[in-house]
Amino acid sequence: MNTDTKIKSEKMATKAERISGSEAIIRCLLEEGVEILYGYPGGAIMPVYDELYKYKDKIHHVLTRHEQGATHAAQGYARISGKVGVAMATSGPGATNLITGIADAQIDSTPIVCITGQVSSHLLGSDAFQETDIVGISTPVTKWNHQVTKASEIPEVIAKAFYIAKSGRPGPVLIDITKDAQFEEFDFSYKKCIGIRSYNPVPKTSQESLEAAAALINQAKKPMIVWGQGVILGKAEAELKAIVEKAGIPAAWTILGASALPTSHPLNIGMVGMHGNYAPNKLTNECDVLIAIGMRFDDRVTGDLKTYAKQAKIIHFEIDPSEVDKNVKTDVAVLGDSKVSLASLLPLLNAKSHPEWLQEFKDLYAIEFEKVIKYDLHPTKEGLTMGEVLKEINIQTKGNAAIVSDVGQHQMIACRYADFNITKSNITSGGLGTMGFGLPAAIGAKMAAPDREVISISGDGGYQMTIQELGTIFQTKVPVKIVVLNNEFLGMVRQWQQLFFDKRYASTEMMNPNFVAIAKGYHIAAKRVEKREDLANAVKEMIASKEAYFLEVCVEKEDNVFPMIPSGASVSDIRLS
């Protein structure tokens, strides 16, 4: 009985050549189709940088100003393109600086491969200069990680890394390579990995589960879809649209699902979750069948689980079996790849429409418009709102831009009000809520999709967490548009302090620098807007710019984001003020 084949590889290997481990790393990246990687050199990764110098015509290395920026740029690259992003760093502090980005990629299922240099193998465990146990440190936040101490292991391990990062539910992989393995010569050949015996990335979709799901949907009077990023990761946008339209089901999205169906689609009923739209949150507790597609019932989506959709039958389309019944007990779980499962579901569905049910969403939208949206988008007070900046961006980009937001109030406003015509257009840190994500992620996104308008939208707090990446923008001349919505506060924390801590604004007021001067210091065109009458032209000028452009908009200091489901409350208890 032969059970010792642990990996399946492509049949054809490249012809063997005697090269160093560090050259092999570059050759592996080229074999995997990598054109750009983000990183920062240092002692333990120098042999690889030496090879990058030799291969600079074939592979473009972007020097970020901090390793965290490299991971976020790799994430932005991956999120807009669907390809694997690559980040590189040296050992010790270089490697630990990657961790925030890796954790972000893990919780948001983003395929990235991080390569770190490590001290020579004979020094491992000796507290050598710049030694950290990065495999140990990264274990809980990686889909897979591995340390390489021999050059001959490099091709197979990197092939596995790319296969694991992008297959099934994607995620980050870290490969740590000792310096002696980088120098060592060996006979290099490459075969892509196509299977690992202990790893089943895509569970089979059962016909019974599809039929059970179809039966529930076909008899539903008030069906509702909530889709997440699984639709985008599975490239199932067309299949989702076909199902929504055929079965006439109102469909809402999680923050990471945004843009899979255009915001203008008549059955797109908006965002669910803590700062989502009023109607889909409220009606989650009115629907009779809730169809969750590629989403994981995060606590920011569900609020109090004890009162979440208790009246509804729940169908969960999911690629990761560990998500099924994790937070919400499902009636029917349809495992598998969303593109395959949704395509198989379509012929089983009856063509239907639910006009009265859809009207309920419209009626609640009208209430939200009167109480919230009107004041956000068409304010009559003197101070500028974040919402009206988004409105101007929508006008100038016609809803075709990719919006890369940071974390906080501006992020919720961006997700609520940005128009999305194109999928993969909402790039934001969802699960981890990583302030500082936006600017470097926008760099990666613009490099992956140079033909698209990429707009980084940050608050004054998060912007300053990775502001040094302006240096990367200056050096690479990547034409990202940078918007900072400046309320001189850590606005979301301040909002919670106002609502739940009796306005004790502990450490949330920011004394900010001259942002325009800083941008200009990096030779980036920059403007500051304080008055409403200047906003439209400033946004227009920014969008018209062929180069990077920085726009600071001074907004009302103490505006709040509504609607809001207070932490731990039921979706039914969503507040409009």
Added chain:
Amino acid sequence: MNEEIKTFTISIYTENNIGLLNRISAIFQRRHMNIESLTTSQSEIEGVNRFVIVVNMTEVQAIKIVKQIEKQVETIRAYYHTDDETIYTESCMFKIKSALLFEEPQIQNIIKESDTRIVTVNKEFFVLEKSGRRHEIEALRRDLNVFGIMQFVRSGRIAVTKDEMKITEMLIAFNNQ
């Protein structure tokens, strides 16, 4: 679903890779759960390791944890079982002063009655070994403690399941794909 806290034996078939122990124990750690015992060894399949982990938790937790363990790339399969569904045992060793064997004749009776094996005897000390259920080992420890124990050590639980584990079939299927 049962919310009562019970003892579960988690059996995990894995590749034999550095770091996997960390990855598996982290799944318990992040849920703030204590591992009662953990044993790892070669399994019935060449090159495949088996973890046996004992944890007190609810069945709801057991289901979620087993799925999260299975999600790890190098986990082949993971299962959870109640005590009724497994055959399990622990083993223990005692190091005791040799003089006591002659001064306290009762010790010889304890050894005989408890089905304990004498591993070695020399002038200074003798070593006892016993396999059995936790309560049997605890009873033996209490009985011998009266006389003084130089060293005591107990292993984690090892267990086989009453139902079949179709790991070999899975691996053959992968090879034939």
